[in-house]
Amino acid sequence: MDIEKDYIKLIFGLKMKQVRTQKNLSLFGLAKLTNLSKSYLNEIEKGKKYPKADKILLLCKHLDVTYDQMVSLKLDNNLAPIGEILKSGILKEIPLELFGIQEADLIDIIANAPAKVNAFISTIIEIAQHYNLSRESFFLAALRSYQEAHSNYFEDLEEKVISFSKSFQINLDSKISIEELEDILKEEYEYKIEEIAFTDQEALDDLRSIYVPKSKTLLLSTEIDAPQKAFILAKEIAYNYLKISDRLLTFTWIKFENFDQVLNNFYASYFAGSLLLPRKLVVDKINNFLENENPKPEEFVQLIESFEVSPESFYQRLTNLLPKDFQLKNLFFLRLSHKIGSDFYQINKELHITHQQEPHANETNEHYCRRWVSIKTIDEAIKQNKPHFFDAQISSYANSGNEYLVFSSATKDPFLHDTIRSISVGILINPTMKKKFKLIDGKPLVKRIVGVTCETCAVKDCLERAAPPIVLERKKRHENTDIVVQQFMNQYS
Structure with a gap:
């Protein structure tokens, strides 16, 4: 695919549509003026065709613009951001059809409201740059959205x-x-x-x-x-x-x-x-495991090890089969990494099915909740020097009230020295889930009130807190300021 030629056609089409709409001229009207077919003009505006010089001159005459203006690749402020995106070719690298989107549809949306759409695009680009969103991160985010849209089952x-x-x-x-x-x-x-x-x-x-x-x-x-x-x-x-x-x-x-x-x-x-991890075999073994109302942690480890796969492969397979075969439509997958000796825990892989669940990655260097079982298993694997440390807990999120049954396994990172990583799957606790997981009421399971990050957590007297709740404190301060401002507004009205 010749990105340069495609870019030239798209830019010409965008400019032509912009000039035509500014003059309040319909495609039908332009076709009548130029004696060119409406379908041909439509294909030009969609970037599918590029007219020959004589037809460009004809269009310029009836649109009252110069030839140089029309063929120039320079865009005005309204179209400049989308020009950068088109030139990069990124729309052609991502198979938009996976999401039911055609490139022409995007071009139409942009052309119909260039100022508003491009202001939005500029904002997205600025956010991406601010958080150092790489091309790789963008592609992986697109893939994750594709997985989540299909409940990660194919x-x-x-x-x-x-x-x-x-x-x-x-x-x-x-x-x-x-x-x-x-x-x-x-x-x-x-x-x-x-x-x-x-x-x-x-x-x-x-x-x-x-x-x-x-x-x-x-x-x-x-x-x-x-x-x-x-x-x-x-x-x-x-x-x-x-x-x-x-x-x-x-x-x-x-x-x-x-x-x-x-x-x-x-x-x-x-x-x-x-x-x-054949579907039927995994489902049968999980059902056998769930029949036990008070399973021991080592029984879940034995379940994983019976397949001779890594814990990550097993947990990933759970995200395929739990929504499909157990009708558990709300769950999350997390992979955390931790360098031994540091106080830093990083989420480097995540997946959320059916909607965005509570625990999620952030790019602001905030401290993830130390009450997560995902972090606890890492710490215990180091403390007990175990090659595979497993644990589970019920995590009750203070802000939303949602509760999850979370399974987590911590092992040495096979790709990084002196690094431990944990793999976790969390399942939203609801009536459907309780029918499947009788162990939810078992004595070995601990329920803990958790947050997402320390900086946004309202839990008081938390012994595990790694940072003060500065985000909440700032929000509370602004709310108090607003109350006082309203008092003055009422007093002087």
Whole structure:
């Protein structure tokens, strides 16, 4: 796709529509004046066609503008922000059709109310710059919105896994072995698989695999454990079985060229998770676990470990199956990271299904609530020196009154030294949820009043507080000021 040519056509169309509407001239009227068809003029305004010089002269004559004004790429203040977005090509990198949006629709909206729309776009750009929102962050946010819009369940991918299992005679009633995965890659897709010490190269410390397309060679780090290896192999099978060519070549990813690669990486990961954690098998085991009204924490750990996958893969799979098979439509997924010895906890992955749940990432360096079980499991994993520390609690949010049953597992971060991370899934407690989770009333579960960040939390006498509630204090101060101002308004009215 030639972004420069597309940009020129879109800019010309925007300018033409702007001039036409300023002169209160309809497309029908312009067509009548120029003897050009209305459909042709409409395609010009939508950026689909660029007229030849003689037709530009004709349009200029009846719109009363100069030729140079019309063909110039310089935009007035009203259209300048959208010009930057169009020139960047970002609208073409994101498959808008996933969200039921056509690029032409956006152009129409912008052209019909350029001042208001572009003021909004400028605000978004300013916010993005203020919070250092990168292109990567933008793409990942778009992907997250796509997942959330589908409750993170994709029936077509689930069916592809079933079709794959039938074609390759894989029994989805039991876990697939690493040997089977390797055999499929080698024999069916002609892969070469080699294990090398990535740690010998400091620059490769964060990587676990590299795929070399020309020789179909998969390089695996000698440092990876069995669950990581199984996931990487399953993803490679997914890329091949789904016939995905525009893909990322490293795990973890270090760069991507476009949004399609981000989306394809998600599709391959989803397929891999479904293959390693077959839907029916996982649902059956979860149902067995839920029959116990007072399960012990180690029983949930055993449930995860029975699949020989990482805790993150298991929790991610829960976000696919809990909304679909258990009708639990409101939940969140969080991954927190913590450098041992620091006082900083960072959310580096999140997902919210059906609507935005309470705990969420922020970019203002505020302190996440230390009463979260997500943070507690990290602290306890360090304190007890356990490779996998699991806990659960009922989190009652002070501001909203909403309560969540939250499961959390903390393990060493496989990609960062001296770093612990926790993976958590929180399920909104409502009548439907209580019917499924009889353990909700069990004695081992602790209920804690929590906030989102210390700076916005109204909980008093919190022993775990890491920072004063400055945001709430500022809000209260403004409210008090407003009361006094109103008193003076009444007195002097």
